[in-house]
Amino acid sequence: MRLYSLALVWRLRRAVRQRVRKSKSLRRRARWWRRSFKLDRPAIYEPLLIIVLAAIIAIHREKGNAWLLACLTLYCTATAVMRSRQLQSLMTVSPERLLFHFYPLSDAHFFRWGLQVFLWKTARIWLASGVAFAFVFEAQNEPWFWKAAACATLQWLVTLAAIFALAAYVYGIHKWVPVGLYLALIVVFYAGPLPYFAPIYPVLHALPTGWIDFAIAAFHERVSEWIALMILIALAAVGVRTLAMKFRARIVVEAAPEQVNEPAHELKQQSMGVLDEDAQLEELLDEEEDKPPRPQTAWQNLRLRLVGASVGEHVLSRDWLAPREWSTEPWLDRLAGAWLNEEEKRTAEFLLGGAALRWHELWRGSVIVAAAASVLFVVGLPSTYAIGILAAGL
Amino acid sequence: MQVSLDGISKQFGGFWALENVSLQLEPGQVVALLGPNGAGKTTLLNCLAGIVRPTQGKVRYDGEIFHRGRMDFRRRLMFLPDGPMLFARMSILRHVAMCVRLYERPNPDEQRVVEILERLDLLPLATVPIGKMSRGQMYKSALTALLTVDPELWILDEPMASGMDPTGIAYFKHEARLAAKRGRTVIYTTQILEIAEKFSDRVCILDHGGMRLSGKVEDLRQSGNAQSLEELFLKLSERSEEE
Numbered sequence: 001m002r003l004y005s006l007a008l009v010w011r012l013r014r015a016v017r018q019r020v021r022k023s024k025s026l027r028r029r030a031r032w033w034r035r036s037f038k039l040d041r042p043a044i045y046e047p048l049l050i051i052v053l054a055a056i057i058a059i060h061r062e063k064g065n066a067w068l069l070a071c072l073t074l075y076c077t078a079t080a081v082m083r084s085r086q087l088q089s090l091m092t093v094s095p096e097r098l099l100f101h102f103y104p105l106s107d108a109h110f111f112r113w114g115l116q117v118f119l120w121k122t123a124r125i126w127l128a129s130g131v132a133f134a135f136v137f138e139a140q141n142e143p144w145f146w147k148a149a150a151c152a153t154l155q156w157l158v159t160l161a162a163i164f165a166l167a168a169y170v171y172g173i174h175k176w177v178p179v180g181l182y183l184a185l186i187v188v189f190y191a192g193p194l195p196y197f198a199p200i201y202p203v204l205h206a207l208p209t210g211w212i213d214f215a216i217a218a219f220h221e222r223v224s225e226w227i228a229l230m231i232l233i234a235l236a237a238v239g240v241r242t243l244a245m246k247f248r249a250r251i252v253v254e255a256a257p258e259q260v261n262e263p264a265h266e267l268k269q270q271s272m273g274v275l276d277e278d279a280q281l282e283e284l285l286d287e288e289e290d291k292p293p294r295p296q297t298a299w300q301n302l303r304l305r306l307v308g309a310s311v312g313e314h315v316l317s318r319d320w321l322a323p324r325e326w327s328t329e330p331w332l333d334r335l336a337g338a339w340l341n342e343e344e345k346r347t348a349e350f351l352l353g354g355a356a357l358r359w360h361e362l363w364r365g366s367v368i369v370a371a372a373a374s375v376l377f378v379v380g381l382p383s384t385y386a387i388g389i390l391a392a393g394l
Numbered sequence: 395m396q397v398s399l400d401g402i403s404k405q406f407g408g409f410w411a412l413e414n415v416s417l418q419l420e421p422g423q424v425v426a427l428l429g430p431n432g433a434g435k436t437t438l439l440n441c442l443a444g445i446v447r448p449t450q451g452k453v454r455y456d457g458e459i460f461h462r463g464r465m466d467f468r469r470r471l472m473f474l475p476d477g478p479m480l481f482a483r484m485s486i487l488r489h490v491a492m493c494v495r496l497y498e499r500p501n502p503d504e505q506r507v508v509e510i511l512e513r514l515d516l517l518p519l520a521t522v523p524i525g526k527m528s529r530g531q532m533y534k535s536a537l538t539a540l541l542t543v544d545p546e547l548w549i550l551d552e553p554m555a556s557g558m559d560p561t562g563i564a565y566f567k568h569e570a571r572l573a574a575k576r577g578r579t580v581i582y583t584t585q586i587l588e589i590a591e592k593f594s595d596r597v598c599i600l601d602h603g604g605m606r607l608s609g610k611v612e613d614l615r616q617s618g619n620a621q622s623l624e625e626l627f628l629k630l631s632e633r634s635e636e637e
Contacts, residue, residue, distance in 0.1 A: 002495075003492045003495065003496070004488055004491035004492040004494070004495050005491055005494075005495060005501070008491045008494065008501050009487050009488055009491045011501075011504055012487045012490065012491065012504055012507055012508075012520075013487055013520070013521060014504075015504035015505065015507070015508050016487065016507075016508055016511065016517060016520045016521070019508050019512065019517060020517055020518065026517055026518055029518035030517070030518035030519075030520075032518075033518050033519050033522045034521065034522065036526075098479070099479045099480075099481065101445060101462075102443070102445065102473060102475070102479040103479075103492075103493070103496050104465050104468035104469045104496050104497060105496055106463075106465055
């Protein structure tokens with residue numbers, strides 16, 4: 001879902017340029033603004049990437065796959081913890097969430113847009129995994145590119161599953177956890193060749209994203225064992241779907257009002273960041289009375305927080321949401337409805353943003369893809385191609 | 395678009411920011427919302443735009459109850475708060491394109507957009523990230539999108555104190571007048587009474603969350619036995635303090 005048409009932006013830009021070219025003064029001012037306020041990021045990523053690649057090449061020769069996969073595991077785990085925080089924030093109290101309250105973008109569309117933006121940002125997990133697996137498979141005389149791509153996809157899916165699973169619990173995770181994991185990654189990465197670090201590599205495989213590295217390290221030289229990997233891939237796919245749904249159903253469980261049957265204006269709001277309007281406002285006003293006068297910007301921030309509180313009130317009120325009759329849904333969704341209590345149902349409806357439930361279709365799709373992949377193995381298609389097909393299907 | 399507020403009240407904590415405010419807005423009107431600081435002007439605009447939900451009362455557009463979920467109505471209005479809500483890393487052109495898509499408008503005429511940018515002195519900044527601009531330029535960026543989308547209801551919070559330069563304010567007033575002639579409704583808040591007196595078809599004065607006066611400037615002046623809107627406003631303030 002794109003927020004704007006690129007074609008329109010190009011057309012507008014062309015029209016603006018044509019107009020600017022006609023005036024010397026406009027041309028000069030436009031050039032000054034462009035030069036002064038470019039959005040260039042500092043050029044530190046490319047040199048850093050070269051240093052990391054050079055280190056991988058040098059250390060990998062000495063220590064082999066176990067070290068590299070241990071580093072990858074640590075990287076994916078640290079990223080999963082960090083990104084889960086970002087995902088939770090993006091969907092609930094982020095500046096984007098607040099900003100779009102001022103534009104006619106429905107909550108359902110916001111969730112869709114937010115998830116797309118988030119998934120795009122996680123692409124670097126796929127890239128890092130691809131590089132790592134390329135080094136792992138490069139020594140073999142098999143077509144390593146497809147293997148690396150498929151395994152990177154799998155690693156990405158597993159990390160996403162971890163992110164979705166963790167997103168509901170971010171308030172229980174200390175902020176230093178991802179920082180600590182990244183520091184551990186740096187230590188393991190550069191101290192890799194030291195002999196006393198070798199025993200910790202198998203330990204790292206016990207981390208949430210480490211089992212896939214362990215499976216690859218254990219089986220990649222025996223083609224027949226790829227079948228086991230395929231099962232793991234199918235399980236990962238189902239896991240991602242399940243955990244994603246679980247995430248969507250749980251993300252605001254803690255924030256759901258206690259007495260939802262009361263009129264909207266009497267709802268007692270639960271605490272979740274800025275979502276507790278009344279209590280927070282009273283608290284803020286009490287605090288403000290005791291403080292010296294604030295500058296205008298601080299008042300502006302306070303005001304934004306209050307608007308944010310109203311945004312939260314609206315989100316929790318769910319008066320924009322059409323009621324859903326769970327008993328008439330298809331079998332899997334009906335089953336899920338029977339399993340959920342009333343509060344969980346409301347939360348699930350809220351997170352689906354009024355969109356139709358598609359759980360049974362997702363399940364059917366997963367079964368078909370897994371079955372097709374199994375058939376491909378039975379008829380003897382080369383394993384690497386089948387992994388690619390399955391990865392594309394996922 | 396017919397706009398009506400039926401007994402709107404809004405409570406923040408134990409504080410009533412608005413109390414039983416009723417108001418009817420007809421298409422083709424430029425309406426100024428006046429009142430001392432903290433009178434409830436911005437809260438009223440927030441209720442109109444669906445940003446906050448009234449504690450009591452209803453907002454109706456064309457006779458139908460409006461709430462945030464009514465995307466059809468929300469695409470017919472645009473709200474510019476005094477600190478416009480913009481993506482800092484977006485350029486003006488991208489912001490305009492985003493509004494065109496979110497408001498489901500057909501692609502605008504490029505020359506019209508260029509003309510707006512030129513009149514607001516934003517042409518050299520058209521591709522610069524909005525976050526790098528001054529406050530007035532940011533407001534003008536949001537105004538560019540508003541003028542491009544041309545919604546039926548314009549809701550603006552303190553456009554005259556938004557940091558816009560006099561040329562920008564003059565152009566805004568010019569466009570708002572044209573919009574009113576096309577049947578658009580413009581409601582804005584201001585503290586500059588001279589502008590409100592000359593520019594508005596109708597003036598509403600809020601105080602302590604309640605609607606004190608509402609009507610045409612001339613009628614209000616006559617009924618209040620005042621020479622100017624400023625005199626009327628000061629009389630009201632004195633009366634309010636005595637009460």
